[in-house]
Amino acid sequence: xxxxxxxxxxxxxxxxxxxxxxxxxxxxxxxxxxxxxxxxxxxxxxxxxxxxxxxxxxxxxxxxxxxxxxxxxxxxxxxxxxxxxxxxxxxxxxxxxxxxxxxxxxxxxxxxxxx
Amino acid sequence: xxxxxxxxxxxxxxxxxxxxxxxxxxxxxxxxxxxxxxxxxxxxxxxxxxxxxxxxxxxxxxxxxxxxxxxxxxxxxxxxxxxxxxxxxxxxxxxxxxxxxxxxxxxxxx
Numbered sequence: 001x002x003x004x005x006x007x008x009x010x011x012x013x014x015x016x017x018x019x020x021x022x023x024x025x026x027x028x029x030x031x032x033x034x035x036x037x038x039x040x041x042x043x044x045x046x047x048x049x050x051x052x053x054x055x056x057x058x059x060x061x062x063x064x065x066x067x068x069x070x071x072x073x074x075x076x077x078x079x080x081x082x083x084x085x086x087x088x089x090x091x092x093x094x095x096x097x098x099x100x101x102x103x104x105x106x107x108x109x110x111x112x113x114x115x
Numbered sequence: 116x117x118x119x120x121x122x123x124x125x126x127x128x129x130x131x132x133x134x135x136x137x138x139x140x141x142x143x144x145x146x147x148x149x150x151x152x153x154x155x156x157x158x159x160x161x162x163x164x165x166x167x168x169x170x171x172x173x174x175x176x177x178x179x180x181x182x183x184x185x186x187x188x189x190x191x192x193x194x195x196x197x198x199x200x201x202x203x204x205x206x207x208x209x210x211x212x213x214x215x216x217x218x219x220x221x222x223x224x225x
Contacts, residue, residue, distance in 0.1 A: 002158065033213070042121075042204060042217040043159065056211040090158065101147035101166075101208045106158040 004093050004107035012113045018079040021110045025072055025093030032074040038087040081114045117142040119207050121216025128195050129224055136219045138205035139187040147208035148188045154201045195223045
């Protein structure tokens with residue numbers, strides 16, 4: 001157990017809908033990262049937050065947004081869902097970002113299925 | 116931005132043989148290179164890492180080498196066991212972003 005929690009574990013929804021994925025980082029970690037892993041694909045970095053502020057952005061679609069709250073938990077919002085959005089979404093956390101790497105600890109993931 | 120290429124995409128070996136997975140990166144500013152193991156349906160877990168000021172690092176049956184000049188790094192697993200079967204991802208870190216390779220599915224046959 002990495003100490004990072006994600007809810008829900010599974011989510012099944014229809015095209016055009018909107019969902020929210022939730023992540024709680026390890027105690028003491030200030031940075032949260034979101035990744036998307038499609039079937040048989042690698043991990044695509046979506047976005048990073050540090051202490052409530054957006055820190056880095058990857059290949060995140062405009063239909064997707066995220067935020068980090070004062071208690072440091074984060075939510076990833078996916079809207080106007082398409083079939084291709086079906087994937088495993090991972091959240092990871094680390095102590096703080098910077099030039100020197102801090103290990104990222106991954107949560108168990110949320111499996112999103114869009115029908 | 117950083118781009119990480121990983122080869123091979125699949126690798127099958129006999130138990131006891133060695134396995135080698137190779138990655139190349141594009142941004143010379145990348146300074147940290149972790150390797151993650153992901154079992155089916157589970158979270159990626161860090162198995163070994165190397166920083167840019169080190170050429171080689173070993174941890175029991177696992178070793179990683181880094182060639183900064185050529186911008187490539189490799190994972191070596193010796194005496195493979197069936198429980199080593201998983202997908203392995205390399206990654207390169209550069210100022211807040213961890214960019215992953217596309218993964219290698221390793222199968223170790225008994």
